Amino acid sequence: MLVKTFSSALYGINATTITVETLVCPGIHYYIVGLPDSAIKESLHRIESAITSAGHRMPRQKIVINLAPADIRKEGSVYDLSMAIGILAASGQIEENLLVNYVMLGELSLDGDIQPIKGVLPIALQAKQDGFKGVILPVSNGREAAVVQDMEVLTANNLQEVILFLNGQQKLPSVHIDIEDEFRHYTNSYTVDFSDVKGQENIKRALEIAASGGHNVILIGPPGSGKTMLAKCLPTILPPLLLDESLETTKIHSVSGQLHARSSLLTARPFRAPHHTISDVALVGGGASPQPGEISLAHHGVLFLDELPEFKRSVLEVMRQPLESRNITISRAKFSVNYPASFMLITAMNPCPCGYYNHPEKECICGSATVHRYLRKISGPLLDRIDLHVEVTPVTFSELATTRNTETSEIIRKRVVQSRKIQALRFANFDDIHINAQMNTPTVRQVCQVSNSGKQLLQAAVERLGLSARAYDRILKVSRTIADMDGSEKIESHHLAEAIHFRSLDRENWAG
Template identity: 45%
Template sequence: MLVKVNSAANYGIKTVRVDVEVNVASKGFPTFDIVGLPDKAVAESKERVKTAIQNSGLDFPDKKITVNLAPADLPKEGSFYDLPIAVGIISALTGFEVPKKFIFYGELSLDGGLRHTKGSLLISMFAKENGFDGVYMPFDCANEAGIVSEVILYPTRNIESLYRHLMGELGVIEVFSRKEIDFSFEPTVNGFDMSEILGQEQAKRALEIAAAGGHNTLLLGPPGGGKTMLAKALPTILPPLSDEEALEVTKIHSAAGVIPPGGSLIRERQCKSPHHTISYAGLIGGGTYPKPGEISLAHRGVLFLDEFAEFPRYVLETLRQPMEDGIISISRSSGSVTFPSRFILIAASNPCPCGYFGHPKKSCSCSEYQIERYRKKISGPILDRIDLHVDVRPVEIADLNINSQFSNRKVQTSKEIREKVIRARKIQEERFKVENILAQKEKYSKIFTNTEMKNKHLSKYCTLSPEVDNLLKRAVVKFNLSARAYFKIIKVARTIADLSGGEQIGVEDMGEALQYRVR
């Protein structure tokens, strides 16, 4: 007897339909075969399905069972075909009707229970877009998949309850109610508050600008200056993700399988700080079945690369395309996958191998050549994509003590800065509204922040008054700035003007922007 069960497979953040065909033949030796290019995890589902059915109080038939995963030429991976295979076999045995307009999705445990399975959000989105009524999925996935409205979700705990439900028994599995999802956003205090960081007035201001305009930042300074602390505090001043952004981010996390059981929509900006031993596949994504890397998990958030110069050069060079385009395309023999990757890069590095070059007290023990070689580890094209260059100087203990004496002095908290950042982002959103409508028509990527402006936008939104232009031109000569640096400084000045609410870029804005030039 042949049974067809609907299922789906995720490739990157795209989903394709997979039909699971189960045939239980009345003749032939008892065997259990899966065809349709299964990988190891799919092939092993035989054992899980068999044991799970037996442990659910049902008889596993001693017959020739053939499972086909169609389309047959598409390689299948993962454990999420367990449920559709099991449902197909039970249906062939007991004769209940498998719901035609429903997708079955989930991994089985040996005791017959359903385990949390990655990518459930993508499946429920696929179901909605392709005219399915709903999805049967593991109970733990429902919060995640339930973000999508207008899809009926049956959060299933085990095979036995699903069997009774499909046999027509009422009240065994309740339809998932979206009211159970908590969509509210409360910024968690897992980072440092900006007010906790002593000194570093300029670096803090630079991060404020970075957060407002999405600018990539390089923090350069000796050890113990507080570079790491600053970077960890950055997410606390970033605005919460908008609905559209939150969905983008949650999709990537769902595909990577990093949403915990019971987890739901991600409202918080992500901060990823991979260690410098990371492989390029770990950073940008990869694998036989490409998975999103750290840069995609940091989408719309912060990618913090500490000890920037210690990263292997070929790993850093892979950042070029994603930093420019906001997407990363990974091509493998099994196919090509595109992940979004629009992040703020915060790179921190020591100025030399020993770390103390330019330190006011400690002397540097590196030779000129060593320092130069260390600096050259970060290539020009990467440095070109960094808008803000900030020196983080060590804070003297004596200064800290003095500071505490002036404790009544106003130090901005993360909350205060965040409000300023949100205001500046609102201004940018208004500015690029028209631009984004055009972009949708012409299939360009949308602009959210000043750093994404192309040169044509600069002439449109960043007109310089003669006074400002003069200041910038003088600086170009004095500081020997390149053409690329010139445009970068205009973008940074635009963000500074947005922070102060200025319509035009003022002399003050340009003067400050020049502080963050390449040195």
């Protein structure tokens, strides 16, 4: 007897519905075809034990299971539940009337328990798109799938519960969540706030500019000056995630298995801070079975690289292309997957190996050549993609001891949101540009109209301060953001002056 059940396969952050065709007929041996990997081939041992534990029998006949379409590689243990139900239905042990309505997912334990899986959100979205009534999956994956509205999400603890449901003897629990309520309660769930940072008003201003225009930032300062804390506060002033952004980001975390069992949606912008020993594959994604890297896990959020010169040169260089294209394509011999990677890059570093170059009180023990060699660990092409170079100075005792209230992240965020609205109107007719940092050279020339006095200042900066030619467009982008924050249609000289101030590493004499 031939029976069809349905499961799903992940490719990148998207899913493809898989038809599990099960045939039980006279003969011997079990066969799984349709490009299964080792985990799927081994599943028959798990399935046999689970069926026996549920009080049913494994047919002692020829069993052929085809995972269609057969030309797509199938990986993982997500097909266990669909194959087990297919075997039971094909051998006449359960009813098959409801099988056409549901996509079934889950790894089976030897005792029949259903274990959680990765990538449930994109699978549920695809199931709805393909017209299925609902999905049947492990209990711990229920809230994640329930994000998809107007679709039945049923959860089961073990194989026996699914069998009773299909035979009409028992109902399975249905999971529902209110997406608006999720956003309302968890959008601002941050443990840090800009009001916790004492002093550093100049740095806060730089980060507000960065958040307003989506600009990348490098913080340069001695140890203990607050670079890491300031970086952690940056997501708190970014605009709240839109639903589409939240779904896309959640899909990435779901595919990588990093979504908490009690979570349904990522409502706060992600903040990723990998250690400097990270490999290039872990940063951008890949591997034998490609997985999203840190730059994709930071999609619509912030990627923070602390101690930037300590990262391997190859790791930093692989970021250059994703910083421009805002996505990463992982190619293999037989397939390729694309992961989105639209993130804000914020980095931090000491000005020299000892950390005290240009320190107002402590003496640097590094020679000029040592400082230059240390700074050269960061390549010019990478610095070219960082708009704001911000010098961080130590906080004085009077600033640390002050009890004066400072602006909260919520107040700063309101100004950032207003600046983003101006940019959204400006780029309404552009397909790939939404914020100032995303402008290409022709758009910069079109949008960044500079006053006459501003042109003179920009010329003087390039000629007298030793600014490199590559800094020219970056200065215009940042000054356009500052003008937006002031509500100015034209870029004035004081907007340019502030943008030039935040290009420390482009000055030829910065390191002596």
